[in-house]
Amino acid sequence: MLEILEDNWLLFLIGQYPHGPVGGLAMTLLLAAAGLSLSFPVAIALALARLSARRWLRGPATAVVYIVRGLPLIMFIFWTYFALPLLIGHTVGGVETLLFALIVYEASYLSEIIRAGIEGLPKGQVEAAKALGLGYFPTTFKIILPQVLHNMMPSLVRQFVSTIKETSLGYVISANEVTFAASQVNNQLMTQPFEVYGLLALTYFTLCFTLTSAARWLERRLTAERGGLGAQPA
Amino acid sequence: MGYVFDPAAVLTGQYLDWFIWGLATTIALTVAAWLLGMTIGIILTLVRMLPFRPLEWLVAGYVEYHRNVPLLVQILVWYFGVPQLLPRAIRMWVNSHHSEFLLAMVALGLASAAYITEDLRSGIRSIPKTQYEAARSIGFNYLQAMSYVILPQALRIVIPPLINQTLLLFKNTSLAMAIGVGELTYRTREVDSYTFKTFEAFAVATILYLAISFAIMALGSFADRRLKLEIR
Numbered sequence: 001m002l003e004i005l006e007d008n009w010l011l012f013l014i015g016q017y018p019h020g021p022v023g024g025l026a027m028t029l030l031l032a033a034a035g036l037s038l039s040f041p042v043a044i045a046l047a048l049a050r051l052s053a054r055r056w057l058r059g060p061a062t063a064v065v066y067i068v069r070g071l072p073l074i075m076f077i078f079w080t081y082f083a084l085p086l087l088i089g090h091t092v093g094g095v096e097t098l099l100f101a102l103i104v105y106e107a108s109y110l111s112e113i114i115r116a117g118i119e120g121l122p123k124g125q126v127e128a129a130k131a132l133g134l135g136y137f138p139t140t141f142k143i144i145l146p147q148v149l150h151n152m153m154p155s156l157v158r159q160f161v162s163t164i165k166e167t168s169l170g171y172v173i174s175a176n177e178v179t180f181a182a183s184q185v186n187n188q189l190m191t192q193p194f195e196v197y198g199l200l201a202l203t204y205f206t207l208c209f210t211l212t213s214a215a216r217w218l219e220r221r222l223t224a225e226r227g228g229l230g231a232q233p234a
Numbered sequence: 235m236g237y238v239f240d241p242a243a244v245l246t247g248q249y250l251d252w253f254i255w256g257l258a259t260t261i262a263l264t265v266a267a268w269l270l271g272m273t274i275g276i277i278l279t280l281v282r283m284l285p286f287r288p289l290e291w292l293v294a295g296y297v298e299y300h301r302n303v304p305l306l307v308q309i310l311v312w313y314f315g316v317p318q319l320l321p322r323a324i325r326m327w328v329n330s331h332h333s334e335f336l337l338a339m340v341a342l343g344l345a346s347a348a349y350i351t352e353d354l355r356s357g358i359r360s361i362p363k364t365q366y367e368a369a370r371s372i373g374f375n376y377l378q379a380m381s382y383v384i385l386p387q388a389l390r391i392v393i394p395p396l397i398n399q400t401l402l403l404f405k406n407t408s409l410a411m412a413i414g415v416g417e418l419t420y421r422t423r424e425v426d427s428y429t430f431k432t433f434e435a436f437a438v439a440t441i442l443y444l445a446i447s448f449a450i451m452a453l454g455s456f457a458d459r460r461l462k463l464e465i466r
Contacts, residue, residue, distance in 0.1 A: 066448070066451075067444065069401075069447070069451070070405075070443065070444045070447030070448055070451065071405070071440060071443050071444060071447070072405040072406070072408035072409075072419070072443065073405075074408045074409065074411070074419055075408065075419065075436070075439065075440060075443060078419075078422075078423075078436060079436060079440075082432050082433065082436070083433075161302070164304075165302075165303075165304035165305070166304070168304035168306045168307055169306060169409075171306060171310075171412065172306075172411075172412055179304070179306065179307060179310070183310075186314065192318075193314035193315045193318055194311070194314075194315035194316065194318045194319055195315075196315075197307065197310050197311040197314055197315045198311065198315060200307055200310075200311075201299075201303045201307050201308070201311055204302065204303045204304055204307060205298075205299060205302045205303050208301075208302035208303070209298060209302045212298075212301070212302060
């Protein structure tokens with residue numbers, strides 16, 4: 001097992017870089033980070049649309065969220081794989097395909113977290129802002145969202161973990177991330193699949209478990225903070 | 235673009251059969267993995283509540299492994315890795331009995347067991363401890379207290395999250411295509427590569443997935459409404 005690691009650790013970590021494209025764990029992290037951050041604005045828009053009083057905003061946003069929740073991620077990846085080149089007029093690589101699919105997918109799940117956060121805030125916040133004469137946008141972006149984002153830090157970290165795990169589907173469309181790297185190592189070695197995929201599982205576990213633990217720590221801190229301020233629990 | 239959208243082209247003859255087989259395999263895999271996951275999930279929940287710390291840590295480790303490693307990687311470990319460790323005789327038997335379906339079922343079932351035991355535990359935890367103490371004080375043993383007092387109440391709380399878990403499991407069966415299980419996604423790709431009717435093939439699969447997902451979601455919200463306790 002150690003021998004495999006000794007011979008292939010660089011491929012696992014950064015892929016062919018600097019002699020070729022970035023890959024491996026670096027690409028996994030890059031994809032997850034980019035996917036989650038780019039989905040964020042879309043998620044906020046979706047959440048606000050779902051809570052809107054206007055039906056023409058609420059309807060389509062609700063439909064998007066339900067359709068995404070009802071489909072496996074792999075279906076999205078294939079749709080993106082075939083449809084994106086037609087939409088933008090030139091071929092796209094595996095990494096770009098995966099990134100685009102992740103943005104749409106994550107945005108829907110994230111929007112549900114944001115929506116729950118907004119609904120969990122005491123109504124008095126909106127009423128107080130209105131009483132001060134603030135309009136919809138200042139209320140939303142200066143009063144509501146900052147509090148919601150603060151409260152949802154732990155969920156955000158958990159969502160990051162989910163995104164990291166979802167990037168493993170890059171394997172199916174040969175996007176150069178760490179699962180794909182492991183399958184390449186396995187194809188070279190042929191005889192030690194348990195060791196190769198065991199190492200891969202261990203890599204993901206170390207990374208994701210650290211982040212999950214961080215999310216738990218954040219959760220405890222937030223609860224303590226709320227208790228300390230004497231605010232009602234959400 | 236000159237592309238004519240023609241769903242009928244993928245819904246005839248052998249292609250229709252492939253879709254039907256794919257859907258049947260997806261459903262079979264969901265049901266088999268669900269049963270396995272539920273059985274192991276219940277056993278894990280009972281084990282972790284025994285008053286013996288090391289067992290509790292063991293179950294916690296099990297849960298953390300399955301929650302922090304991508305499901306696809308778990309499937310790859312089971313399909314490519316585990317047969318290497320098995321004795322020759324068992325390996326031969328597995329290989330001659332649709333190893334990909336069996337191992338996908340094991341991987342999916344074990345992973346959902348980890349989520350199911352968490353749901354069950356939080357349901358049981360929400361029942362006040364005094365209920366258990368009262369049951370024990372009138373002479374019930376651990377199993378009786380669980381099955382007559384705690385579980386009937388906890389069930390009401392855990393059914394909605396369990397239905398949600400079923401939805402996730404149903405969607406996750408699509409990952410089995412990576413090891414060649416002939417489920418819906420796999421068959422769809424086959425239809426696509428035989429007919430070149432990519433959008434039609436994936437539209438059919440999408441509609442099938444959505445129909446079943448929405449049915450499970452509807453069941454979930456029905457259970458949610460039915461089981462909610464009236465606050466007296």
